[in-house]
Amino acid sequence: MLKFRFIIILLANMLYINAQHDARHPVISGYVKDVLTGEVLPGATILIKGISTGTSTNAYGYFSLSVPAGNHNIQIAFVGYESLEKEIDITRDMRIYPALTPLTEQIGEIEILSSTRDDLRRNPIMGTETLDALTINSTPVLFGESDPLKTLQLLPGISATSEGSTSLSVRGGDPDQNLILLDEATVYNAGHLLGFFSIFNNDAIKEVTTYKGDLPAYAGGRIASLVDVRSRDGNMNQMAGIAGIGIISSRLMLEGPVIENRASFLTSARRTYLDMFLPLANDEEIKDNSLYFYDLNLKLNYIADDNNRIFLSTYIGRDVFSNDLARMNFGNKAASLRWSRVFNPRLFGNLSLITSSYDYFLGSSGDEFQRITWKSKLNDYSLKYDFTYYASSESQWSFGIQSTFRKIKPAIITSPNEEAFITELRVPDSNSLENALYISHSHQIGDLISLRYGLRYSLFQNIGSGQTFTLNDEFTVLDTLKHTGGKIFNSYSGLEPRLGISYLISPNITLKGSYTNSRQYLHLATNSSSSTPLDVWFTSSPNIKPQIGHQFSSGLFYSNLSGIWNHSLEVYIKQNKNAIDFKDHPDLLVNEALEAEVRPGKARSRGIEWMSRYSGTQVSGWLSYTFSRAERHSQWINNGNWYLSPYDRTHDFSIVLMYNLNERLNISGNWVYFTGAPVTMPVGRYSFQSGVVPIYSDRNSERMPDYHRMDISVTLRNRKQPDRRWQSEWNFSVYNLYGRKNAWLINFTGDEYVKPGYRYAEMTYLFSIIPSITYTVKF
Numbered sequence: 001m002l003k004f005r006f007i008i009i010l011l012a013n014m015l016y017i018n019a020q021h022d023a024r025h026p027v028i029s030g031y032v033k034d035v036l037t038g039e040v041l042p043g044a045t046i047l048i049k050g051i052s053t054g055t056s057t058n059a060y061g062y063f064s065l066s067v068p069a070g071n072h073n074i075q076i077a078f079v080g081y082e083s084l085e086k087e088i089d090i091t092r093d094m095r096i097y098p099a100l101t102p103l104t105e106q107i108g109e110i111e112i113l114s115s116t117r118d119d120l121r122r123n124p125i126m127g128t129e130t131l132d133a134l135t136i137n138s139t140p141v142l143f144g145e146s147d148p149l150k151t152l153q154l155l156p157g158i159s160a161t162s163e164g165s166t167s168l169s170v171r172g173g174d175p176d177q178n179l180i181l182l183d184e185a186t187v188y189n190a191g192h193l194l195g196f197f198s199i200f201n202n203d204a205i206k207e208v209t210t211y212k213g214d215l216p217a218y219a220g221g222r223i224a225s226l227v228d229v230r231s232r233d234g235n236m237n238q239m240a241g242i243a244g245i246g247i248i249s250s251r252l253m254l255e256g257p258v259i260e261n262r263a264s265f266l267t268s269a270r271r272t273y274l275d276m277f278l279p280l281a282n283d284e285e286i287k288d289n290s291l292y293f294y295d296l297n298l299k300l301n302y303i304a305d306d307n308n309r310i311f312l313s314t315y316i317g318r319d320v321f322s323n324d325l326a327r328m329n330f331g332n333k334a335a336s337l338r339w340s341r342v343f344n345p346r347l348f349g350n351l352s353l354i355t356s357s358y359d360y361f362l363g364s365s366g367d368e369f370q371r372i373t374w375k376s377k378l379n380d381y382s383l384k385y386d387f388t389y390y391a392s393s394e395s396q397w398s399f400g401i402q403s404t405f406r407k408i409k410p411a412i413i414t415s416p417n418e419e420a421f422i423t424e425l426r427v428p429d430s431n432s433l434e435n436a437l438y439i440s441h442s443h444q445i446g447d448l449i450s451l452r453y454g455l456r457y458s459l460f461q462n463i464g465s466g467q468t469f470t471l472n473d474e475f476t477v478l479d480t481l482k483h484t485g486g487k488i489f490n491s492y493s494g495l496e497p498r499l500g501i502s503y504l505i506s507p508n509i510t511l512k513g514s515y516t517n518s519r520q521y522l523h524l525a526t527n528s529s530s531s532t533p534l535d536v537w538f539t540s541s542p543n544i545k546p547q548i549g550h551q552f553s554s555g556l557f558y559s560n561l562s563g564i565w566n567h568s569l570e571v572y573i574k575q576n577k578n579a580i581d582f583k584d585h586p587d588l589l590v591n592e593a594l595e596a597e598v599r600p601g602k603a604r605s606r607g608i609e610w611m612s613r614y615s616g617t618q619v620s621g622w623l624s625y626t627f628s629r630a631e632r633h634s635q636w637i638n639n640g641n642w643y644l645s646p647y648d649r650t651h652d653f654s655i656v657l658m659y660n661l662n663e664r665l666n667i668s669g670n671w672v673y674f675t676g677a678p679v680t681m682p683v684g685r686y687s688f689q690s691g692v693v694p695i696y697s698d699r700n701s702e703r704m705p706d707y708h709r710m711d712i713s714v715t716l717r718n719r720k721q722p723d724r725r726w727q728s729e730w731n732f733s734v735y736n737l738y739g740r741k742n743a744w745l746i747n748f749t750g751d752e753y754v755k756p757g758y759r760y761a762e763m764t765y766l767f768s769i770i771p772s773i774t775y776t777v778k779f
Contacts, residue, residue, distance in 0.1 A: 027093045027345035027390070029064040032057050032076055035099035037255075038236025038264065042207065043130065044078040044100070049085075052447065053393040059230065060309070060340050062348055064390035076100065080134070093345050095306060125452065125500055126514045126553050127212035127570060127609075129155050133205050133232075138658050138668050140713030140733045144246045144772035146202040148229065149190060154654045154670060156570075156609035156624040157212050158225075161647060162677070163707070163744045163766050166191045166198040169647035170212050171574060172605035172630025173224030176524030176537075177547075180227045183299075183313040185334035186380055187229075188358040188537065192293040192319055193272075199317045199332060203242050203253040204268035204297040206232045213551040213572065214514040217440035217454030217498050218386060218400060223520045223549030223576060231313060233301040234264030244776040248272050258300070266299040293319040307342040330360030346390045354382040360534070371416060374590075377409045378537055394444040398454075402436045406522070408537055411590045427592045431463040432539045433488075434521055440498065450502040455495060460521040460540060462490040467592075468542050475583075475596045475636075490542045494519055508561070513554040520547040523580045525588045525597070536588055543595040545578040555609075564616055570609045579603040581634055584699075601634030603645065621657040628652070638699040644678040646700055651675045664719065669712040676704035682748055682759070694748075704746065705763075710737040726779035735770040742767075 032044040040061025047054035048067055057063045069091055077083040081100035088096070129152075137146045139154065142164060149166040152158050161167040167175040167190075180187040182200070190198050200208075211219065211226040219226045232255070239256035251270040258265055271294040295317030302310045318331030334356045341349050359377035386400035410427040417423075440454030462468075464483030468490070472478055483489045500514040523544070525536040540546045555570035579601050582588070586597040607628030614620055630645035637643070652674040659667045678700035685694050713733040720727065736742075745764040 025066040025392070026069055026090050027064055027066050028074075028088070028090055028096065029062070029093075029342070029345040029390075030096040030098065031061045032063065032078065033061060033097065033099050034081075035101050036237065037240075038261070039206070039233050041078050041081070041100065042230070044076060047075045047077070049073040049075055055390075055393065055396075058348065058388060059228075060348075060350065062340075062342065064345055064348070066346075066390070066392045080132070095345070125211070125216070126214045126512050126555060127157065127572070128209065128214070129212075130207055130209045132207050133202055136202050136205070136208070138666065138713070138715075139656065140668060140670060140711035140735065142196060142735045142767070142770065142772075143248050144731055144733050144774040145197055145249065147198050148200045148202065148205060148208045149198040149227075152208065152210055152227070154622075154624065154656050154672065155210075156611050156626045156652070156654075157572075157607065157628075158210070159626075159647070159649050159652055159674060162195075163742050165195040167195055168225070168227070169649075170210075170225035171551075171572060171607060172603075172628055172645055172647055172649075173574075174524070174580075174645075174647065176522070177222050177224030177520060177549075178227060179219060179222035179225070180229070182229045182315055182334055183231055183311075183336045184338070184352050184384065185313075185315070185336045185354050185356045186382075187332055187334065187356070188378060189330070189332060189535070192295070192317070197293070199295055199315070200229055201251060201253075201268050201270050201295060201297060203244075203251060204231050204266060204299070206230045213516055213549075213574065214500060214553060215498065215516050215518055216398075217438040217456045217496075218398060218402075220402075220436050220438075220456055220458055220496060220518060221404075221434065221520060221522065223518045223547055231297060231299050232266050233311070234266035234299055236261055236264045236301075240779065242776060242778050244774055246774040247772050248274055259302075261303075263300070263302045265301070266297070268297040270295050289321075289323040291321050293317070309340045311336075311338040311340075313338075325364065327363040328361065331358070333357045348388045348390075350384075350386045352382070352384040352386075354380070354384065356380040356382075362534075373414050375409070375412045376536075379407045381405045396442045397440070398442075399439040400437075402438075404434045406430075406432045406434065406539065408539070410536060410538070410592075410594075413590060425590065427590060428465075428467050430466055430539055432521070433461045433463055435459045435461075448504045452498075452500040454498040456498065456518075457493070457495055458519055458521075459493040460491065460519075460546065461488045462539065462541055463488055469593055469595060471543055471596060475599075477593050477596055492519075492521065492540060492546050494546075494548070508558055510557045510559075511554070512557060514552075516549070516551045518549045520549070523547070525582065525586075525594060534589060536594065538594055541595060544580075544598060545600065547579060548577040550575045564614060566613045566615075568609075568611045572605075572607055572609070574603075574605045576603040579632055579634075581632060581637060583636065599634045599636040601632060601637065603630070603632045605630035605645070605648075618660050619657070621655070623656075624652075624654045626652040641698070643699040643701065646678055648678050648700075649674045664717045666715040666717075667713070668715075669710065671708070671710045673706065673708040676706050676743070678703055679746070681746070685759075705743050707742045709735075709740050709742065711735050712737055726777055728775070728777045731774040731776065733772050733774075735772070736767055737769065739769045741765040 032041045042057055042059045042061055044057045046063050055063050055065045067090055071089045074088055075085050076098045078100055081102055084098050084100055131151055136148050136151045139151045141147050141150045153160045157171045159169050161169050161175055168178050170178055180190050207230055209228045215226055234255040236257055242253040244251045249272040253268040255266040272292045274291050298314045300312040314335045316333050320329045336352055336354045338352045357379045362374040364371050382404040384402045389397040408430040413425040415423050436458045438456040442452045444450050464487040465485040466483050468481045469477045470479040496517045498516050503511045505511055521540045523538055551574045553570055553572040558567040581599050582597050583599050607626055609626050611624045613622040630648040631642050632645050633642045654672045656670045679702050680699055681697050681702040682694040683697045685692050715729055715731045717729040742765055743763045744766045747762045748759045749762050
């Protein structure tokens, strides 16, 4: 409570002091939007020429800027749009709504303006990348399905956890250490078809921003990264849509005004149809199978008046599989209701009510004696109230409160037959409450230094009904304690400071540094490096302390005067306390004493990231390279010696190129290479009681073969005609162009009848050359 009181007093003092600051200057504020659709543009820059004062729009397209009274020339800019300049005589507070015109729909024809370049140089936040839907759509991917998470894997410091997977490892971190948000709602399993596709339909996406460890103060609960996915608001001016058909899926997006210039909608749906072709198979065992996924996005946007806007965003997605032996389905649901309000030109607030859930169902399809069903579910209910206070053109404050109630039903297994080996088994539910209070300040000190510092206080509480276990030093369960409903039986809390600084060495070169401290109270138990529906989420408890992450990073950033060339070199060091790992051969499924399988320890990673980006009028792309090391330590694992993380990638290299041959033809491609993942393998054997016992290597001391592949994509658009409402395009892509057989799994097997006791390594790979065709119509 003393920590809460300290932050509240600090917040009150800040409001009082800054209410007096710069009060003599009028404030110009408003929303920057797209002239064609009415969509707001987050991240647009506003520059007052002649006095070197500027700012950028927030996630809702709003900006506020204190300027001296008088006649000023204002420049508004956004990447991919024509800049807008206008003369404004500012004598008092005023609201404007500048609308920018898109330059082109082709990636690469991008103008980097001086105001945009200046904002990027001065921003003290490091390790941040933003991708728009156009860039994502131009990157060749598996089966022609544009995928934001697959595109993120082409950036430095971000890698896939396995072949074809959408699961992310950021700077050597585990997948559960990434906070993935869709319109502020948490996504717990971002994969379809065991992770080969992400749940994000690119037709509904406005932009994706990732923070690699240098987390803003409003983000918490994870220690590796934040992936913030924002959906489009819907066209305010006219009805429009996109329809596409590919080799495994079709999609449809519709958007338009509900009330002209006041309300809009966007709905987007996607479904695979592999199951529709299964009845044509010659194999009788395949004909009756089902295999598909679908997802649906819905967004409503309402402008109540100049100061109030309301957004309703929902997502529903599901995977379904069944055959003669088993049934499985799993999926996510998320909804967020948000109210943004301009209290006055300097104070912007956003209130959000959020719910998110993830569940899976497993069942056997045998006779009644063998038939079982297995259900699991995780639910979140959240309240967030965030504020931004624009004290002056050099000073901006952010503060807010957040609260999440989380309920986990780990497993309910039932059988209809009373004589079955399992009639009913329930792993007890887990309830918890996670609260946070934060404050952050961004400050421009003179012309050369930008500073961002913040403080977050988090409080986690385990709530009954539930149970905990008393464990001895060997992690054996000695006793079980029952807790009554509604009672708080365990708490953790702590301060999470954040700091970032930017110093302009020259007009072209910026030096940046940052420190981030964060805490994670929710963890994932998995035996696989790929995304599976059987992953088990569990919270901190009396036996499981929260993971605490510390990250230090610094870097040099170069941008030429035109902004076409950008180079960055970053160095980072991460140290994590209370890292989660498991004993050898853990029992992770249907285990109510899962805590007894955990072996806590510490983790560390360090690395160097280099990225060069070119944004020309015809050719664009980037080259990225990461050299890193990620290690773990636990006194109960690997004889107490340090060992490699399963997500360690010594070398990770990517090249992405996009070339507009003309306004109709676009060619893009990428090549990726990274060091094989660390694994534990048998390295010997010995005879024991007429049997052969394998001898395994130290934990993760061996490696899979190195991974590399090349993808290419060609997009052909129809000729544009002024009187035609619709435009179409064909996309031809090839995944793994030269057919590299990358190892997904290595098993050791043999034939006892042919060579008794003999074992050999057998590699399993998923994909060879995969061509795909997609036809898309925009109207």
